[in-house]
Amino acid sequence: MIWFHAMRILMVSSEVETFARSGGLGDVVLGLSRALAQLGHEVCVVTPLYGTTALDRPHHYWYGTVPVRVGWGRGDVREVGVCEISELDGRLRFCLLTDDYLFGSRGGIYGDVRGTFGDNEVRFATLSRGALEIAARLWPDGFDVIHAHDWHAALSVIYARTTMGERWSRLPSVFTIHNLAYQGTLGEEALDRLGIPRELMTWRALLHEGNVNLLKGAVALADLVTTVSPTYAEEIQAPADGFGLDWFLRAHADKLIGLVNGIDQDRFDPATDSRIAARFGVHDFAAGKWENKRALLQEMDLEESDAPLFGCVTRLTDQKGIDLFVETLAAIVERGANVVIVGTGDRRLEESLRRAQMRFPESVAVRIAFDSALAQRVYAGSDFIVVPSRFEPCGLTQLYAMRYGSVPVVTDVGGLHDTVEPANTARSEGTGFIAVRPSVFDLLVALEDAIDVYADRLGFQELRLRCLRRDSSWENIAHAYVQQIYARITSPS
Ligand code: GLC
8 A cells, every 4th residue: 555644844954055054964954855845745944044144035924923932031032033935835944033133143154254153052042942933833733753953953852852841742853963073062051041951961961071062962862863874873983983972872873873965966967057167968978077177277277288187175174184185286286187176164274275276386276265156167177076084974075076077086984985986997887086094195095096097088988977877866865764764753663
């Protein structure tokens, strides 16, 4: 018998693509939510309306405000507004939580030019609690599951489970870790300010090394915890990648599941992408790639050349291993390669990139920028995309790269391990080059292999075609979320 149970799913996230994003989190929340709605489920995505949010789609404001309690005091209630955007006949709704003081007046998601905001815990507590109140208004007769992303949304699991009464405490919840490096660590005094019950301050729940740890609390209280690749789910249970919580994740291993991310293959499609120099598909990719390469070299002020072109698009943080890549530049430039790097972040890393560009002005071009259109042109124009991460929960760059026919050169960690298979041109297998460890030496070995294969024109074109043919769509992954995650906690087993 075929049956279909349409679920009502509440997504809570600090970033949602097209509105506000700083990295992959926003892409994933949008991609998964849309795919779930396309499967017939009802999805409500709650995220703040920041001063920097792009609101260029038809929207309407809810009538009146929604009271959101954060803290125990009489006055600890904020009246927030809701700006709604809907898609797919209302099956997918984005409810942007509006609060001028906490979000609207801020020039960034987590911080602005002056640094990280000092009240982020209150801002994201308001998001977390507000999301629950919004869902209650939207679905007065109830909904099926809370799906909270990263520490900013952890409190929606914690509040529902502990402070909102019996009905809420039984609501199934899923918590997804996109990056264990960020845990929401606060001093003990935050408990009262955020209205968190003191009983939760035990090693079994929020207490971690004398502090309140919101991510740990959500791991303790959610019915299932997911992360964005099976390998990362394993890695975080070991001390080297556990950021102090490996023992706790091991203790909860039976509810920890890794599912690889997808990408939006309609929005990222070289056959229709208007941001790239020339459009191409699997049948005419050789000419299309060449056009895009020429345009990219020109845009980056490098001379037109048929030499292998390595691209890199990244946030500049230690995680991303850009310092390792910088150390390899002299050697690959020596072998004739060109390099384009686009990213922003850590000042120290920005500086070292500027120095590299000065050292190799004819071969290395750097743009210190967060520029998604340029990112797409780098995917389209490069022969290879380098992702030298020290750890990588999933990583989306390698998926975008393959979609645009760029061959990934990656370290063998997390989601990179799960999405890139080692290239073997003799056997016509694989999709990329893999550095065994995140070290300068191993990365250089992988880069040199890539240069060798580039010289074998036929082998390289076949490799590129295998990348172009990889299916990274959300549809199957959304199915897996429904079957392996939501159905497991919402239906009596
Ligand atoms: C974080 C991770 C990245 C992952 C993304 C989306 O940014 O660092 O690996 O792809 O979240 O899940």
